[in-house]
Amino acid sequence: MNAITLEHITKTYNKGAVLAVDDVSFAVEKGEMFGIIGPDGAGKTSIFRILTTLLLADKGTATVAGYDVIKDFQKIRGIIGYMPGRFSLYQDLTVEENLNFFATVFGTSIDENYDQIKDIYVMLEPFKDRRAGKLSGGMKQKLALCCALIHKPEVLFLDEPTTGVDVVSRREFWDILKRLKAEGITILVSTSYMDEATLCDRIALMLGGKILSSDTPERVIKSYPEKLFAVKSSTMHALLKDLRANENVVQCYAAGEYIHFTLKEAGEANENILLKFLRDKHEKDLIFTETVPTVEDCFIRLLGKQDGGAGN
Amino acid sequence: MRTLKFLLQKEFKQIFRDSNLLRMMFMTPIIQLIILPQAANFTIRNINIAFVDLDHSAYSQRFVNKVLSSGYFQLAGIEPSYQGAYKLIEKDKADIVVEIPKDFESKLNTEENQKLSVSVNAINGVKAAVGSGYLTNIIQDFNRNIQLDWIQPSAMNPMPEVDVVSSNWYNPTLSYYLFMVPGILVLLVTLVGGNMTAQNIVREKEIGTIEQINVTPLKKYHFILGKLIPFWILGVIVFTIGLIIARILYGIIPLGSVALLYFFVSVYLIAIMGFGLLISTYSDTPLQAHSLTFFFVQIFNMMSGLFTPIDSMPGWAKLITDIIPVSYFIEVMRMIVIKGSRFHDIIPHLIAVSIMGIVLNGWAILNYRKTT
Structure with missing residues (x-):
């Protein structure tokens, strides 16, 4: 059975002026991290x-x-955990009081479901008398997750849980999610960090209210049709300009310390022509390789395709 | 029941941790009740008066002394000419100029009537009206005294005269505090009940906690009761503080039943909290809620009969006061505190405020549903 299904969901704001969700359909299986x-x-x-x-x-x-979601909304509210993108717990209540509050609201108690949150709560325990507003970003996220988990939800909704959180806390957070998934909880998570995408079972790339592509991260990457190249030199800015000026280069953009680009017409001959052109200008320390695409590359490709499509 | 108890616990915890809210809650009524009744006082004193004495006679001297000894006037100067006195008005040093004509005394003696010219600076209308009123009284009194001087008291022909003596009921000394303090207390209770409730709920909206609560199985009426009950209690506490201040500072002891006062406050608070709840459903940020309440509280202030009597308002304005809960409470306060009214006297007010409570709360709850 699917834990979540959406069929042709459309949502507009301002009486139809803003199209936020455009005919979106997808399904999330039980126990999946999507x-x-x-x-x-x-x-x-x-x-x-x-x-x-x-x-x-x-x-x-x-x-x-x-x-x-419309007819049985009361039933849904009892079995889901929701963690909104913005920290929205009571800042003037302590860690323990917040947790206690949400436990009571769901008709349970911390003791009753302690095993569910134990892993996370041990990290919070030293701060349990601190007010939620005075916690660090990572701790706030953990507390919010605790509050969303306190009633043993079947489905967990995490809206950009790691936005504004440091790298270490982000990694910790995803480790926690993996453990929750292992317990059989279905997790729907959104993020704008592409590197987190590979940690999900399946992903949906979304833009402008539409889902552009939906599959496992591996298959999304495999579906990347072209050869992707990466270059690097000490004069990156000039290199980027030269690439953009080249007629055979379709898309080129900075990706970490490299510049990624694709070619209109690949093939060894074309690659060599370009390589020679670049060597002439940046002879000193040019590094040129073919590279394996990441989810980010896939996303940028789809983005470019959409822009191009709109242009035609 | 357990949920509600817990909600209340949480709400009080938050209230007692918000030092700003507490200060607002308890310092505002104390300070306002100490300061406002002193300042918002219609008894006009210190009217600056200037005389132009062209007569320099014993009578003119007597007249000036009489005016000044009344206690309402302060001498701004005695000028030799009207022009000089007019300058005093222009410089805002004098509010009233009284010109005593030449041969004031001699004409009084010969022709038995004489005219005084009184010029009043009417920029401050209330001061002008009250000042010239005082002056007219003093002049009349002066008249009577001269008549007494001349007409030898004789038992033969007593002049028939109608003398009006008025006595002020319920507030025999016309104490202004007795009139204002209960009214100001009403506004304070309104502010706590209405504004604080609105602010509190909107703050949950702004922080986003209301979303968190909306995805829980928590019942709406639990949430709303959890919000209203604490502020209802705080409203009653503020009212109590106000009554104590009124007693200590102004010696105001309600003539009627204090229990009846509390009963009315209880009902009134429910109505006014419905108003706060309604405002919170229409605003997204505390600032919006604040602006909205400010707008309505201004109207309440001016149209509730606190400063100006409702009876002298035009018909359309009276209609507005009919739908303002504050005006009922002010009237009831004055009835019970000053007049000692009983339960059956305030039944119409009670019914009106109850209806408002039902309408405002009902509207708010409907609107709250719609927006979530």
């Missing part, structure tokens, strides 16, 4: 709010754990 990857404003949060029964869609149907 990631929605996309930039800010892609419509991720709208989907979360529709699924958590906070927002009504204009069109389409959606279910969570087999319950309809």
Whole structure:
């Protein structure tokens, strides 16, 4: 059985002036960790709010754990955990008081479900008398997750849980998610960090309210059709300009310490021509390789295709 | 029940941790009740008066002394000419100029009537009206005295005269505090009940906690009760503080039943908290809520009958005061505190405020549902 299904969900704001979610359909299997990857404003949060029964869609149907989001919203509210993108716990209550509050609201108690949150709570325990507003970013996220887990939800909704959190805390957080998944909880998570995408079972690349591609991260990467090249030199800015000026280069963009680009017409001859052209200008320390695409590359390719499509 | 108890616990914890809120809650009524009644006082004193004495006679001297000894006037100067006195008005040093004409005394003696010219600076209308009123009284009194001087008291022909003596009921000394303090207390209770409730709920909206709560199985009425009950209690506490201050500082002891006062406050607070709840459903940030309440509280201030009597308002304005809960409470406060009214006297007010409570709360709850 699917834990989450969406069928032709459409949502507009301002009486139809802003299209936030455009005919989106996908399904998440039970026990799966599904990631929605996309930039800010892609419509991720709208989907979360529709699924958590906070927002009504204009069109389409959606279910969570087999319950309809409109008809059975009360049932859904009892079995989901939601962690909104913005930290929204009581800043003037302590860690323990917040946790206690949400436990009570769900008709349970910390003791009753302690095993569910134990792993995370041990990290929070030294700060349990500290007010939530005075916690660090990473600790706030952990507390929010604790509060979302306190009633043993079947489905967990995490809207950009790691935005604004340091690298170490982010990694810790994903380790926790993996453990939760192992316990059989279905997790729908959104992020704008592409590197986190590979940690999900399946991902959906989302842009402008539409899902551009949806599959396992490996297959999304495998579906990258072209050869992707990476170059690097000490004069990066000039290198980027030269590449952009070259007629045979389709897309080129900075990716970490390299510049990634694809060619209109690949093939050894063309590659050599380009290589020679670049060597002439940046002879000293040019590094030129073919590289394995990442989710980010896939995303940028889809983005470029969409822009191109709109241009035609 | 357990959930509600827990919600209340949480709410009080938050209230007692918010030192700003507590200060607002308890310092505002104390300071306002100490300062406002002293300043918002319609008894006009210190009217600056200038005389132009062209007569320099015993009578003119007597007249000036009489005016000054009344206690309402302060001498701004005695000028030799009207022009000089007019300058005093222009410089805002004098509010009233009284010109005593030449041969004031001799004409009084011969022709038995004489005219005084009184010029009043009417920029401050209230001061002008009250000042010239005082002056007219003094002049009349002066008249009577001269008549007494001349007409030898004789038992033969007593002049028939109608003398009006008025006595002020319920507030025999016309104490302004007795009139204002209960009214100001009403506004304070309104502010706590209305504004604080609105602010508190909107703050949950702004922080996003209301979203978190909306995805839980928590019942709406639990949430709303959890919000209203603490502020209802705080409203009653503020009212109590106000009554104590009124007693200690102004010696105001309600003539009627204090229990009846509390009963009315209880009902009134429910209505006014419905108003706060309604405002919170229409605003997204505390600032918006604040602006909205500010707008309404201004209207409440001016139209509730606190400063100006409702009876003298035009018909359309009276209609507005009919739908303002504050005006009912102010009236009831004055009735019970000053007049000692009983339960059956305030039944109409009670009904009106109850209806408002039902309408405001009902509207707020409907609107709250719609927006989530």
